[in-house]
Amino acid sequence: xxxxxxxxxxxxPLLLAAATLGPLAALARSGNPTEPTSTLPQSYYxxxxxxxxxxxxxxxxxxxxxxxxxxMRQMRKFPKDSKESDQVFDSIVSNTVEKRRTFCVLKExxxxxxxxxxxxxxxxxxxxxxxxxxxxTDYVAELDANTGANVCRYSRGTACIPEQATTGxxxxxxxxxxxLSCTYVKDGTTCTTASTVNYLVDSLQKKLTYEEYTEGILTxxxxxxxKEDNTGTDDNNNWNGRFKRSLSGDDDTYxxxxxxxxxxxxxxx
Numbered sequence: 576x577x578x579x580x581x582x583x584x585x586x587x588p589l590l591l592a593a594a595t596l597g598p599l600a601a602l603a604r605s606g607n608p609t610e611p612t613s614t615l616p617q618s619y620y621x622x623x624x625x626x627x628x629x630x631x632x633x634x635x636x637x638x639x640x641x642x643x644x645x646x647m648r649q650m651r652k653f654p655k656d657s658k659e660s661d662q663v664f665d666s667i668v669s670n671t672v673e674k675r676r677t678f679c680v681l682k683e684x685x686x687x688x689x690x691x692x693x694x695x696x697x698x699x700x701x702x703x704x705x706x707x708x709x710x711x712t713d714y715v716a717e718l719d720a721n722t723g724a725n726v727c728r729y730s731r732g733t734a735c736i737p738e739q740a741t742t743g744x745x746x747x748x749x750x751x752x753x754x755l756s757c758t759y760v761k762d763g764t765t766c767t768t769a770s771t772v773n774y775l776v777d778s779l780q781k782k783l784t785y786e787e788y789t790e791g792i793l794t795x796x797x798x799x800x801x802k803e804d805n806t807g808t809d810d811n812n813n814w815n816g817r818f819k820r821s822l823s824g825d826d827d828t829y830x831x832x833x834x835x836x837x838x839x840x841x842x843x844x
Contacts, residue, residue, distance in 0.1 A: 620832035640687035684727035696727035751800035766798035
C-alpha cells in the first residue's frame, strides 16, 4: 500500500499539512477511494454505537476487545472508504450486534485491559499501530476540575498533536495531564500545525518509510507532553500547546458508527 494511501488513518493536522503540498496531495488522491456506503439496516449501526459505551473502570470482555482490534487491523489493509474497507467494517458491526459485544469508549481514550477485564486509559488504534511498542504508561487518569469526573490524559513524554477545535455536543478533550503541555521536540516550542508540516517535510527529506514516519509521530518524536514552564526562567520555551478533539455532532448514523473506531490521536477524514 502506498505511503499516502495509508495516511487517512492518521492525525488530522498532519493530513491537513500534507494536503497543502501540491504534488503530495495529488499522490494522496491517486487511490481514488469510493464514497462510503452503508449496507446494513440503520438499526445495526445505532446498536454498534451503543455497544461502544463502557466507561472507565467498568467491566469489559477481552475477547470482544481482541475482536475489535483484529477488525481494525484488517480495515487498515485497504484505502479509506474503499469497498473492501467498508465490507470489513460492516462485518465488525454485524458481528458485534449479533453476538452482543460491548467495548470501552475508544474516543475517550479507553481500552479493555486483558489482565483485569476493566476499561483503563489507553488508545486501541495506537495499540494496533504500535503493537509491542505500545506503552500503557503513556496514559493516566485524573480528576477533571470542570466535570468532577475521572478522565484519561497523556502522561509526560507521550506523543501529542496541536490543539484542534471541538464541535458538537459530544466532546472529549484529549490533552496532556495537569502540569504538562504539548511541545515540538525539535526546538522546544509550542506544538502547532506548522510543526506537523515541518515534521512531514523532514520525514520526506530523510526518506523515511511510512512505518518509520508513523512510529515517529505515535512515539513522540514530533511532539510530546512536557512539563510546563510558567516562569520563563528555564532554558526551554514556555510550552502551552495542547490537543483538543471531539467526534463530530454529525447526525449521519453510519458516519458516527465508523467514528466509534477512532480515538483522539488517530482519525480518518
